[in-house]
Amino acid sequence: MIGASRNPQKIGHQVLRNLIEGGFPKERVFPINPHAEEILGLKCYPSVKDVPGDVDLAVICVPAPLVMNVVKDCAEKGVKALAVITAGFGEVGNVEAERQLVEFARSHGMRLLGPNIVGICDTVNSMNASFCQALPPKGDIAFITQSGALAIALVGWTIEERIGLSDLVSVGNKADVDDADLLEFFSHDPHTKAIAMYIEGIEDGRRFIETAKKASKLKPIVAIKAGRSRRGAAAAASHTGSLAGMDAIYDAAFKECGIIRAYTFDQLFDWCIALASQPLPKKRGTVIITNGGGAGVMATDACEDWDVELMDIPEDLAEKFRKYMPPFGSTRNPIDLTGMATREKYEGATEEAFRDPRVGSVIVLYCHTAITDPMDVADGIISVVEKLKPDKPITVSFIGGKETAEASDKLREHKIPCYPTPERAVAAMSALYKRAKYLGVLAES
């Protein structure tokens, strides 16, 4: 931690505190500050060169004019990886200093993340080397973001929505390490099952496309490309200095690479959660199981919006579904178990849908009622999935706000993607179909 500070107002203090509070082993943190003996209970060193043993990563928080000097020290020490949190380079027109920094780093065998980053939140190693106040929950989604402010803000969001991340990396000015490098890394990272990106602009389009193509064969990638509109592009230019470029070009490039494009943060993480946890559908033909007609209608509309094909239920399958509903239920897709549906009915109907080889995928909707315990229904769905380990995807929506929050969390903990509205469950299913199509595993009728 080069530029560790005793002053709690300084970023060099906050990052050190975050590192310690995040659970990273204290004995592996070395604050560098030539004017302090000790900060936050850790012994300080005057220079990185004084640190005993090898240094895996140098996190740099010193003021911009001092960065080059400490980077030179890092070179002498043999450090290979630099995360430069310090701002005041390319983003404020200080382009030459940034160029020199990168040139020096590269010519000394170092890679440099930043400058102008919020830092790195690596949940696998409990390493919060950032000025995010907390680590996101542990999980298997890697999030690469060009906006630092959004990174910080979204950590609270991931905690509230229980979105598990393997890593959160703020790329800042992307002077050296860029999106392509990180895609390459995360596509091989065993802790990462899906990659989420917030992009304002990409400099080296050709390299990005080449790398992303390879990466997306290995891992699903979902990206927001902000600065879509004329004005949005101008705003992005003044924010990160990115050439947001013609939106249609990004659109085409994403399609070519198999990057699924999201437009909101809900979509970005909703889809990654499904892609990280669910097997891909091998065929069209989705069955919706619901206890509420209205939710079924909303989901059916959403299926048309999101190009998720509902299956026409063959009579023999309808007959099976009929066992799990009163006479006034419906076996036309959506399968309406009615408000009287208990855990057993959900379990039975979901199992039939999973077992029937004509069914491509399953969407289960639960509207909270006065007579059911949502946790029971969740347990039923979990037990079917764990028993059958189906090779087809399921997405779920539990509608009921406060009343269904716990059940919804439990489903997510068991790797069953659950969302608060029917259309989000449908849109997540659509992302699975998009990826199945891209990878060529989907039999098109």
Next chain:
Amino acid sequence: MIGASRNPQKIGHQVLRNLIEGGFPKERVFPINPHAEEILGLKCYPSVKDVPGDVDLAVICVPAPLVMNVVKDCAEKGVKALAVITAGFGEVGNVEAERQLVEFARSHGMRLLGPNIVGICDTVNSMNASFCQALPPKGDIAFITQSGALAIALVGWTIEERIGLSDLVSVGNKADVDDADLLEFFSHDPHTKAIAMYIEGIEDGRRFIETAKKASKLKPIVAIKAGRSRRGAAAAASHTGSLAGMDAIYDAAFKECGIIRAYTFDQLFDWCIALASQPLPKKRGTVIITNGGGAGVMATDACEDWDVELMDIPEDLAEKFRKYMPPFGSTRNPIDLTGMATREKYEGATEEAFRDPRVGSVIVLYCHTAITDPMDVADGIISVVEKLKPDKPITVSFIGGKETAEASDKLREHKIPCYPTPERAVAAMSALYKRAKYLGVLAES
């Protein structure tokens, strides 16, 4: 409460319990059950005719074959309003019994809500005459829904999201009282400032349009029309027996009536919250104030999606904004106060935007940072709004999940619509512009 039951499994017990637990005065509740002396501590009466004094509303939960008899009793007693929770009429093909019921009620000067409803949640009178387990929070949005299951499920949602309702009315089979009647009622209801609807189908289109036109001159109306897709329409037909009809016809009718069409429950309530609390914009020209460039870019893109016109900031106004940001901030719209923005900066910039007569409306974005207390920023925004009482609308987004939840709630309590993502704040602003345009109060440039 006709059909009050001692059996906690029965709806006739649950509705009575909900009524009492919801806070409705016990001395004004009269359970009717010829076989019981007392239920839940209340004296039972053998028939509605035995109730002392006048009866304002009969809530009916007896089995379908008995409904006609108790309705006849109601006629003798002089009851004017019936809410028939009992199912088993038109929705299961029992059309003739339903017709007879309505004919009898009407010919005896009674109006009938239902049958096949979840009930009525009237927060103004703390009357939970429904099988929703709790009342929604008190507020000024009336919610009319054709789906009972969604009504129950959404109560938990309104509690979690702090969406205040004046009333929640499940319309069930709409055998007598229908959407048009309720629109007429709520458009004159002093407790209601906006009307939210979930519609699957409308029978008497002509009357609906005539009534809705008048109602929407008085109150903003936002509606979801489900069953948009071919399959969704079929699902609606099997759910509520509605002829969902050609979607384009609904679309045209809504436009004619000034009904703002929503596609998700987020939109439905997001927009009602803004419409119920904010003055309408008198002119185009929106200013976005942000502390995060990325959030600003996302909002700018959304403005194009939602047809919200961003203002080109004149140099004299830019000069004023400059007082509230460091040199690396931006006075191009979005106004980027940078991550260093404190309460004072937000307050100052928001005040400038409100005071400038060229500004039509204001969107304020806050990305949670390590150095700001979101509650401070919220207080700043609240104090400006309360000081200036501006005649132009504001919508807000606080991005930070758990970290910004309290601040967001406080803004909502102070009638400042706050949303968890920039695009939702923009979409809500768009709803205000739509209504301003419909009412002819918007000066188009």
